């Protein structure tokens with residue numbers, strides 16, 4: 001006996017629709033996928049914008065504006081994250097090169113890289129071709145990866161990340177502190193930057209455990225000459241409070257939500 005309800009049909013039709021339109025969008029040079037930017041603030045001295053994290057958005061001609069949580073997992077499953085991710089990487093690098101040429105030579109751009117992209121045999125070649133094609137300084141590009149790496153072959157991941165770093169590109173461990181193996185992963189792989197997950201930050205003022213954990217992560221990073229970025233800062237109170245931890249960068253809605261290119265240019269010129 002099989003049970004049927006309208007919900008099953010509804011979701012599978014919607015998923016098929018999404019899939020159909022996503023395939024079509026990737027065949028059209030991915031131009032429906034735009035890049036939003038969220039500023040990353042250097043807090044070592046006076047707070048100044050140091051660059052931005054690039055975040056993909058899908059502005060579908062037929063389905064409207066679709067958020068990453070609703071299309072990235074499917075794009076990963078279908079392998080379409082490869083062309084989409086490469087498009088996002090190229091666009092982000094182009095904008096960064098532009099900022100660098102316009103008098104901000106140290107501005108950097110952080111781009112999220114899915115583990116599906118990292119598993120492509122020619123990923124290092126692809127990254128190199130973006131850097132060379134766009135002409136961005138490799139050290140102004142930072143690729144963010146997550147712990148989902150760990151479920152794959154560690155030896156292979158170590159080799160790929162080392163090859164990426166050999167291009168001069170920086171590598172960050174995103175959402176650090178969540179998942180099972182983040183500490184061992186940080187020890188095992190050569191990261192330049194740890195991004196402290198926003199779940200530690202939300203109620204940090206009332207949670208001594210969170211304070212201890214964030215301070216420990218930053219102390220560890222300092223000892224190992226790794227940079228740190230605290231994510232998910234939503235208000236001034238938290239921003240002021242966490243300054244004492246001494247991270248390299250702060251990021252979050254308090255400074256700005258992810259915004260389209262025109263808006264980020266106004267923010268970074270301040």
Ligand code: G
Pocket residue numbers: 038055112174175198231232233234251252253254258
């Ligand atoms: O996994 P990663 O850290 O790349 O995720 C970034 C996501 O976090 C983006 O979708 C962005 O919109 C969201 N984000 C960025 N800053 C904040 C914040 O201050 N609060 C919340 N709730 N979400 C944020």
Ligand code: MN
Pocket residue numbers: 053112144174
């Ligand atoms: Mn990220």
